[in-house]
Amino acid sequence: MAKDRVTLRDVAREAGVHVSTASRALNEETRSVVHPATTEKVLRIASQLGYSPNPLAKGLRTNKSMTVGMVISDIENPLFGPIIAGVEATMGREGYSTLIAEAMAHDHAALSPVIDALIARRVDGMVLAMATRTGQNAIRLKRLGIPVILVNRTVDDADVSSIVGDDEHGIGLAVDHLVALGHTRIGHLAGPMETSTAAGRLKGFHQHMENLGLAHEDTVVESAEWYQIEPGYKAATDLLERRPDLTALVAANDLIALGAYRAIRDRGMVVGTEVSVTGYNDMMLLDMIDPPLTSIRVPYREMGAEAAEALLEMMTAADGEEPPTIKRRLLPTLSARNSTQPPPDS
Amino acid sequence: MAKDRVTLRDVAREAGVHVSTASRALNEETRSVVHPATTEKVLRIASQLGYSPNPLAKGLRTNKSMTVGMVISDIENPLFGPIIAGVEATMGREGYSTLIAEAMAHDHAALSPVIDALIARRVDGMVLAMATRTGQNAIRLKRLGIPVILVNRTVDDADVSSIVGDDEHGIGLAVDHLVALGHTRIGHLAGPMETSTAAGRLKGFHQHMENLGLAHEDTVVESAEWYQIEPGYKAATDLLERRPDLTALVAANDLIALGAYRAIRDRGMVVGTEVSVTGYNDMMLLDMIDPPLTSIRVPYREMGAEAAEALLEMMTAADGEEPPTIKRRLLPTLSARNSTQPPPDS
DNA sequence: TTTCACAATGCAAACGATTGCGGAGAGTCG
């Protein structure tokens, strides 16, 4: 609670003008109608008094809070740090503030109460970076006339805006890399199918294998129940049990890949030289583990920034009619490390 | 931008009462003065119309934005995820929203512009989780009458509130663990001295070594320039060059410890069996690297929650006089892994 | 019956900005 802030009225009085004039002088767009000398004076007094407009008053009058909400599924996932940073940075540059909220992953309600809270806050827009149950929430927001953009994960049907990584392309990079090394019998450790990323990566896997003319029966893919080490271990164990002939595993995420490490070792084989593994996300410290995990790097910070740009575009357009639907996919890159090596000659 | 929200006036009209009565009925504290039947009616109509108060109007009138600012030094550091989550969760429970902002680490200005932006937003309080340059910003906020709490890092002199980990205790855990294993010649890879955490850990190291009656000449500590692998590598190289007799290194942070891994290997020695290493923070994936790094686990989520609690207390007290100064240190725990083993018998 | 207290509600002024509208003054043109 600031002591006693200087208000527009103070500035106006000090400058000897009416508050409306002061307002117009301070505002970029209306400045043209006030005399340059007056403007100069008002600006000088304002900065001299340390005036800063009260956003609540402005928001009340203009019906824009200059605030966006950002809801994260599980904020502890290090992947979200860069996304948040990207959003916040470009939003801040445009004068918007970012309200953050965590939608607990274990909350089973389809409609998130934290989104309600954000709506009650009168946010001008919302960016959703949620693991699941994104769809209904997004449509509800759209219906309320609140521009919304999905980041990282998307929904297939409804035409809601989204910025995501190009999962098909990313998986393609992994497959190409393995094929270049000489692999032909490649398996896929998919992610949880309720996430769009898992679906995209699976689709990319099938597609790419087909393009290359490689066997891609359904028996070479096994789905992990969640993007974690333990489920990855289980899926890899099952897959290798069924298809012991595989020489390479493309995992839908780094942690699943690390689970696969354990499964491979359980079978008495060595990761890299005997069975190659690729991850996805290229998280920190991957180069320190043994063997260093080849992974797909996704430009998360840029993803956040792009999402913010898109949301800004939607928000400015929102005044008249339906905001546009913006979709973009960012291209990931390959970080090759020692977990991928030529297959053992058989 | 929501279509046309229902306002208090709508509720009042529908309920057949004056808006002031409706307001009082809706407000917990003033509810006592309005007739129960009226209250019931107003509440019913309100929920039926889907009324939710406009926080901007309320904030304008009451001069409280019900909003707190949170500024992070480098948001990409995975350590901050849990802290943010902790803050946001308990703030949300009390009806506060959390504005997040990143103070770029490379910004050399002593007074952060993002803090200015938050002040302009009229936040009711602020939690600072910054790497450095925290001091001036904190006292500036205090002078402005804005309650502020520091989290994770603190400043030594000024009496500003803070919630931090007990670094002395944490380092003590590491040292005790090593001594129990039989080590006596222990070195310390300190962090950048401009951070309070580095200072606290260094102090803890000296103190503990002294208590145990162990040699602790200054030659056994070397400071890394930053909490990263590369600086850690450099510091460890220098330290081992100077004191090749050391059998264990206590690092001020996990990444520094990982840098030490490389330095140790450069000297042709093996980490764990020949030179033990401990980290600090217990970040993810530490159990997957080779050898798994013994580390000190800090309850970061709880730290965020505690910070929020403290800030809430300060904010409620702020109405009358000086808000209280609250300081707490949370106790870390040890995660013992294979990077620490008995010293080689010499 | 008058008086008073008290409970319940209405009235209106804030809070700090934005903005449509109108008015004063100055300059231009016929």
Next chain:
DNA sequence: CGACTCTCCGCAATCGTTTGCATTGTGAAA
């Protein structure tokens, strides 16, 4: 010199709440 057009500025309403104060009505006390 009058009419007109600009330019610049002030007036006042408004956004949606909260809240001190005035008002009404009702029952109890005198």
